[in-house]
Every structure is written in structure tokens, then in C-alpha cells.
Amino acid sequence: MDYKAVFVALEEVCDESLDALCAPPDLPYAAAAQRLVNTIVQVQEHGRALLPVVTGFAAVFHHYDFEPETPANGYRTLVKVLQSCLLHIIDKTRYVATSCHGAFFRAEHNACELEAYCGALCQLRALMYLAQRLLHDNGHGQLISLQDGELSRRFVREYASMHKACFYGRCLGFQFSATLRPFLQSVVISMVSYGETYGKQQSSLGIAALSLLTSGKYVLDPEQRGAEFERITQNLDLQFWKSFWNLTESGLVTGFTRITSNPVNVNLALTLPPVQLRLPLTSDPRLSTPVSPPVAHTGPGPVYARLISHEFREGHDTEELLAYSDMEANPLALNMVSSWSQKKARSPWLMIHFHGGGFVAQTSKSHEYYLRSWSKALKVPILSVDYSLSPEAPFPRALEECFYAYCWALKNAHLLGSTAERVCLAGDSAGGNLCITVSMKAVSMGIRVPDGIMAAYPATLLTIDASPSRLLTLIDPLLPLGVLAKCLNAYAGVTCKGLQPVVGSGTLGALGRDTATLLSDLGWGASNWLQSFLDPARSRSPSRPPPTLALSTPPGRSASERILRSDGGGGGGEGGDYPDGFQPMRSECLAFVLQSSCPVIKNPFVSPLLAPNELLKGLPPVHIVASALDALLDDSVMFARKLRDMGQPVTLTIAEDLPHGFLSLSQLTKETEVASDLCVARIREVFLKRDPPSNLRQRPTAASPAV
Known part of the structure; x- marks a missing residue:
């Protein structure tokens, strides 16, 4: 589907939904209806801001392809992911427009769904602006910032502070084939459940069994699932990932594989x-x-x-x-x-x-x-x-x-x-x-x-150099940047430790919540303290932004003013990657990504x-x-x-x-x-x-x- 047609359809369906939600008679679910209205207004604002950005990318796509017969590069991919998100929003918003007055319309559920995709759209908008910066600062036809260390450092800083949980909850895997989404959801739920028992004195099989018992709550509460998955990907050490990935080496899994695969x-x-x-x-x-x-x-x-x-x-x-x-x-x-x-x-x-x-x-x-x-x-x-x-x-x-x-x-x-x-x-x-x-x-x-x-x-x-496709590590459930960096540094012989699990803790929240919050506070303060030396004009002490995006718009304020801001932790405040009035959502806890200068890499x-x-x-x-x-x-x-x-x-x-x-x-x-x-x-x-x-x-x- 042509991207211009997608944006036209988005504008039209948002107008239809707003008309339906604001039309008499008054809806019985007034609070949820107001949330829907606020969210749809935000979606429209994001869509209008993104159209010229996408148009700019579309004009230069071909310069970055391998050959005309193979139209593929990171800029195309970002637009493809954005378009996929918009199509999901169009589908859900159209349902609101046609069903909001029906007796079986679940207002609370639909409000949560649209809010989740609106949050994802906000973060994708940030990625598009970062890609614009890459396009501007990289050499002609270059996709990876091999010479500009500042671009890559800004990319890492954005990953460290940007909110990513919205991509692991209700929106999980929206960019992939529909047949893969249930599997991705199973992987994320399994990983979060495994994280709860990681570090306990149990065998791998015992940990896996306990994980099954705790997985139900993450099926029922996608927001909790997203938050815990973000915490895992940002802060747990490499041994956790080795342990989880090597579950595929267990006798039960390999035995099943051999039964279902071609005999040799x-x-x-x-x-x-x-x-x-x-x-x-x-x-x-x-x-x-x-x-x-x-x-x-x-x-x-x-x-x-x-x-x-x-x-x-x-x-x-x-x-x-x-x-x-x-x-x-x-x-x-x-x-x-x-x-x-x-x-x-x-x-x-x-x-x-x-x-x-x-x-x-x-x-x-x-x-x-x-x-x-x-x-x-x-x-x-x-x-x-x-x-x-x-x-x-x-x-x-x-x-x-x-x-x-x-x-x-x-x-x-x-x-x-x-x-x-x-x-x-x-x-x-x-x-x-x-x-x-x-x-x-x-x-x-x-x-x-x-x-x-x-x-x-x-x-x-x-x-850990920046490229448009590598921006996807901020939203990819299988290859987040924090995990990728740990693997690459391990191969290069660079030690990088994350938060260690607390032996005997009952939940992942208990095993590192206080420590993660403390590290986040220290990281936030250290970033601002260091920045005050680098830029005296910024020596004032900025207030730390709240951890979540408020989805209701106070009277007299635009949606862009309601989006979280960051003066010290992200690339937007420092490098001007974002236009005035826009900042992406920020995470409650900062990730630590070691961008090694080890010559082995x-x-x-x-x-x-x-x-x-x-x-x-x-x-x-x-x-x-x-x-x-x-x-x-x-x-x-x-x-x-x-x-x-x-x-x-x-x-x-x-x-x-x-x-x-x-x-x-x-x-x-x-x-x-x-x-x-x-x-x-x-x-x-x-x-x-x-x-x-x-x-x-x-x-x-x-x-x-x-x-």
C-alpha cells in the first residue's frame, strides 16, 4: 500500500471516529470515551508531523539500495515498520468509529489498545527523526556511521533512556508476519517468567516449570509484561541470556525437534x-x-x-x-x-x-x-x-x-x-x-x-555504530541493543556486567526494582552533572520527567506539550534531533550499554x-x-x-x-x-x-x- 494512501486513510478514519465519539446521544462510558478522543487527536498530530518526514525518505530510498532489483535498506525498513503501525491504528480506529455506539463495544479495552499503539507511534516518530539525522550527517549512500562517533554515541544514549515497554505489550510484534506474532508473544512471556526465577537454586528444568506457573499474569496484563521485558533487556547480565537461549539445548526440546524434523x-x-x-x-x-x-x-x-x-x-x-x-x-x-x-x-x-x-x-x-x-x-x-x-x-x-x-x-x-x-x-x-x-x-x-x-x-x-536499520534495536523483541551489545562485547573480550539477580527473590520486580531505580537516579544525575561541564548554559538542574506518557490532554495544552521531555539523558536535548515541542517517552530505569573502544572490535x-x-x-x-x-x-x-x-x-x-x-x-x-x-x-x-x-x-x- 502506498504510504500516501496510508496517511490519507489515517486522517479520514480519525475524523470519522471523532465525529462518532462526539455525536449525541452521550456515551455511557464518558471517561473511556474522553480517553479515546484524546488518543485519536494525538494520533492525528503524529501522522501530520510524520508525513513530510516519510516523503523525504521516499525521495532518496533508491540511493541506499544494493541494486534496483533489491530495494532494501534501513530507511525503507523504518518506513515499512511505521506503515505497519499506522495500518494497525487505522484498523482499530475504524472499529471505534463503526462500533462505539454498539451495546457490546468494550470502551476500556479499545481505549487501552489505541493508547498502546499511540505510544508506539510516538516512539517511532522519534526513530524517524533520528534517522533524519543519520541521513543528514552520513556520507552519500552510507548507511552506517563508521566515521562519526558522536552519531553513534547519541544513538546509544537514546536507547539508554528511551521508553521501550510499549513495543513489548499490546503492540508486540506488530511489524512482523501475523503468523509469527503468537510465537513472539510466547517467547516474551517465557523470557519474563524465566526472569522471575533466574538466580534461584534450581535446575533449568525446575526454573522452566516455575516459569510456566507465573506466565499467566503476563498473558492477562500486557502492560506489566512490557515493563518487565524492558527491565530484563536493559539490565540483566549476559549469563541470563545464555541460560535462557540454551533452553533450546534441553533434552526435551531437542527430542521434540528430532521427532518433528526430517529423519536422517x-x-x-x-x-x-x-x-x-x-x-x-x-x-x-x-x-x-x-x-x-x-x-x-x-x-x-x-x-x-x-x-x-x-x-x-x-x-x-x-x-x-x-x-x-x-x-x-x-x-x-x-x-x-x-x-x-x-x-x-x-x-x-x-x-x-x-x-x-x-x-x-x-x-x-x-x-x-x-x-x-x-x-x-x-x-x-x-x-x-x-x-x-x-x-x-x-x-x-x-x-x-x-x-x-x-x-x-x-x-x-x-x-x-x-x-x-x-x-x-x-x-x-x-x-x-x-x-x-x-x-x-x-x-x-x-x-x-x-x-x-x-x-x-x-x-x-x-x-555499536548507528544505522537506520539498527534503530530497530530499540523496538525489536529478539534483538534489543542492550543484549546485542553484551554479545558483541563478550566476543571481543570486553567485560560488561549488568544487574545481577537476587538469589531467592520472588519476582523480577523484587530482584532488581530498588537497585534499578537507584542506578537510574544516579545515571540521570551523573549525566546532568557531566553535561553542566560540557555546556555551561545547561548547568541548571532539570527536573526528571515522569516515567509514563499521560494520555489525557489538559485543557489548553497540545498533545506535543504533553509528551515527556528530557534535558540531560537523551540525544534530543543535546543534538537537536527532535523538533521543538516534541520528545519521546522516557523509561523509568536507564539501560547501561557499553560502547567499547576496544581495538579488537x-x-x-x-x-x-x-x-x-x-x-x-x-x-x-x-x-x-x-x-x-x-x-x-x-x-x-x-x-x-x-x-x-x-x-x-x-x-x-x-x-x-x-x-x-x-x-x-x-x-x-x-x-x-x-x-x-x-x-x-x-x-x-x-x-x-x-x-x-x-x-x-x-x-x-x-x-x-x-x-
Whole structure:
């Protein structure tokens, strides 16, 4: 739907609703009716202010796309999210207009619904203004503020103080596919309930059981759910997230996954011993180079991996392969081997997979569902690497282990049921990063590089720099900035601790409410105290704004005057990101986001987007599959453009209406299944030697017009 038509429809339906609510006879629910009127007036004001902003973005969208056939970038995404919010508001407001005089009209419920979406619209308006600042201050065609540290610092300050709970309550997941929203609600409810019991002296299963008992109140009270989820994402430490994400590794979940997924004939956990390998040089195969086992941080150690194959092939029943397999970890392995009766020839293809999980969580088990499907669809054996996780094993341990596993697979492909004529690296998120960096390391060492890479929504820039798509971390339930920063800092070896849970506390509110409030007060005061030195004109002591948005407009005051203001905590007061009379809602407790200056984060083998061209030259064809609603979308677009401008073969495919991490959700909806199939299609292109078209490998000769 064209954005102009959306704004026209919004104006019309708001007028209709106001006429209906103000028309005689008097409504029996006067207080709720007044709330509806006030909210609809606010919605109109936001809509009128946003129309010229969106129009400005629409005029320059195309300058930031990877190519005309792939219209995707963070500015488009922000408008897409805003339009989705407006469509929800239009639908709810139209219902008010047609039903407010009906006997079964629930005035209180509808007032709460519209107030929630109005709050979300207010915060989205703030994001649009921040994106305007990025558009103004960034270089032509640049999506990420790589050179302007102040832009990124302002982005972090806004995240720290901006109210986000409205996106996790009634409005949860409004921007995503409708079929995914119930799942997202379940995830958020589970996370908040798990947070109540986190830190108690119980097993993971016991904590999960207690969480089920407490989840009901968050189903019934979405406002409480949003507030508690915001508190969790802002202040709980990395160990909480590791613990929660690793619930997918429990026997119950993995057992259910294996029952519901495609059966495979080979599923072996392997332990690769730390011995030195020798691989031939591509420049002269008569010569070879040593490949040492991983040694960073903890010294030489084994690398763990999982072999998955839908078909039983030559090499799978050899004693040499089974010697790498721990039979205690594979209790059915002996039975499985004895039941093998027919062997197929070795496949000419081999896929090596690196899983996602923010470098801090999950293993091949978490991703086994779609790997089983891929092995069947592609008829290929898959080696999925269980690299060591941060913060216990920060960079470069994971990269060393993945590179060693890649080299071991090349040398021992015959054991994996493959001749390795064509080798593809595949991974998602953190795994996508490792696919690229492993290939860079192969290029730098002069050994065989893979024949292609399929990277799903890869993390190519591990700095906390601002971009239009990264503004979505302020509203994304699966990738909030506070959590993303903890993961990236952990991989870089930067310590960042959040609020610790109180052992034995009954609720999340009890485990940190007073401490969070105290830290918030201290943070607020420290920010103003520091600002008084930086800007003497602001040395006055501003009053702290209230924590919530008042949704009733006092007589004689405009809606914009009623919106919360912040003189010391946000980017608006300092950088002029917001027009006069507007400020977004502010949170009760401030988040702490460590924006590290650690040089490791800018290491090209950590952030390949920052790699010099010399390191990227020689990479195989890179196929990136990203999501239009992913906060890391701009990372993918910028990396694809960098490779294209160098003449490197690259494609970028965009999945619509899905969040970051959609591969782990591939069994849930038709949309995620289709997105998974897109990844399979790209991997198949690698195996069938279908390189990207030449026009994607060459830099355009015509200069782009000025914005």
C-alpha cells in the first residue's frame, strides 16, 4: 500500500471516529470515551508531523539500495515498520468509529489498545527523526556511521533512556508476519517468567516449570509484561541470556525437534583432536602449509562438530570416522551403524555449517531442525561446528576452531561421505560472520577457499555504530541493543556486567526494582552533572520527567506539550534531533550499554565490513540472505555493496516481514519456511557452479546522482 494512501486513510478514519465519539446521544462510558478522543487527536498530530518526514525518505530510498532489483535498506525498513503501525491504528480506529455506539463495544479495552499503539507511534516518530539525522550527517549512500562517533554515541544514549515497554505489550510484534506474532508473544512471556526465577537454586528444568506457573499474569496484563521485558533487556547480565537461549539445548526440546524434523541416517557428534594438519597451497599444490590446532586463551584443545547426512554414504561406516565419534554421546550410533545396509557413493558436495547465537549461546543441536531438512533437500552431508562460546572463549578462539574444522573437513572429506569437489560454507548471524572470516583466513594462508558462502543475516560489523536499520534495536523483541551489545562485547573480550539477580527473590520486580531505580537516579544525575561541564548554559538542574506518557490532554495544552521531555539523558536535548515541542517517552530505569573502544572490535577478522580490500580479494561468491525487518539489514547491504564495488561476486536476497534469526523459526510458519528455502536455493547455486551475474560483480561506471 502506498504510504500516501496510508496517511490519507489515517486522517479520514480519525475524523470519522471523532465525529462518532462526539455525536449525541452521550456515551455511557464518558471517561473511556474522553480517553479515546484524546488518543485519536494525538494520533492525528503524529501522522501530520510524520508525513513530510516519510516523503523525504521516499525521495532518496533508491540511493541506499544494493541494486534496483533489491530495494532494501534501513530507511525503507523504518518506513515499512511505521506503515505497519499506522495500518494497525487505522484498523482499530475504524472499529471505534463503526462500533462505539454498539451495546457490546468494550470502551476500556479499545481505549487501552489505541493508547498502546499511540505510544508506539510516538516512539517511532522519534526513530524517524533520528534517522533524519543519520541521513543528514552520513556520507552519500552510507548507511552506517563508521566515521562519526558522536552519531553513534547519541544513538546509544537514546536507547539508554528511551521508553521501550510499549513495543513489548499490546503492540508486540506488530511489524512482523501475523503468523509469527503468537510465537513472539510466547517467547516474551517465557523470557519474563524465566526472569522471575533466574538466580534461584534450581535446575533449568525446575526454573522452566516455575516459569510456566507465573506466565499467566503476563498473558492477562500486557502492560506489566512490557515493563518487565524492558527491565530484563536493559539490565540483566549476559549469563541470563545464555541460560535462557540454551533452553533450546534441553533434552526435551531437542527430542521434540528430532521427532518433528526430517529423519536422517547419520547424526554423529565428532571430536576432532588437536593435531597439526598440512594442506596444499593453491598456488603450487606440490607445496603445503601447516595448520595448527586452536590455541587462543586456553591452549590446544579439540574441536567439536556434528555430522548430519540424510543418506548413508561411503565413509560413514568406517572405523576411522567412528573413532572420532564419542559413543557415549551417541548412544544410538552402534545400532545405527549395524542397521546400515545400503551405501551410496560419496557426494561431490560438502557443506560446512557454523551456527548462530550471538557468539555466546547455542550449538548444532539448536539448528538441527533446518540442517536435517537441508541435508535431505540438497542430498549433501553437513558438518556443523560447535565452536567455543564467549565470554569464556572470546575472539579469536571461535574463528580458530571453525578454521581448523574447515581444514580438517577438506583433508578428511572422504570420511564425511564427500569427495569435496564443491564445498560451501553456510551460517546464520554470528555463523555468517564466521563463514566470511574463515574464508578470509583461507585466502590469507594461500590454501583452498570454499566454492561459495551462504550467509543468512550475517553480523559483519561488531561495533555499536548507528544505522537506520539498527534503530530497530530499540523496538525489536529478539534483538534489543542492550543484549546485542553484551554479545558483541563478550566476543571481543570486553567485560560488561549488568544487574545481577537476587538469589531467592520472588519476582523480577523484587530482584532488581530498588537497585534499578537507584542506578537510574544516579545515571540521570551523573549525566546532568557531566553535561553542566560540557555546556555551561545547561548547568541548571532539570527536573526528571515522569516515567509514563499521560494520555489525557489538559485543557489548553497540545498533545506535543504533553509528551515527556528530557534535558540531560537523551540525544534530543543535546543534538537537536527532535523538533521543538516534541520528545519521546522516557523509561523509568536507564539501560547501561557499553560502547567499547576496544581495538579488537575493529579487527577485520571480527568486523569484515571494515576489512581492507586486499583481505577481501579472492573471496568466493558470497550469497547473503537477509530480512527486511532485521536490525542488521544495513550490515548486509553495506557489505554486499563493498564486495560488488570491488568486483567480487555477491548476491543479496531479502526475505520480507521476518525477524533476525528466522532460520531457527523455519518450522513455525509458511513465511519462515519459504525464507529457509531461499537459503537452500543459494547453497544449490554454489554446488551447481552458478556464480552471480557479471553485472553484480562489477562496479557501476555511471556515478550515482547526488541526494
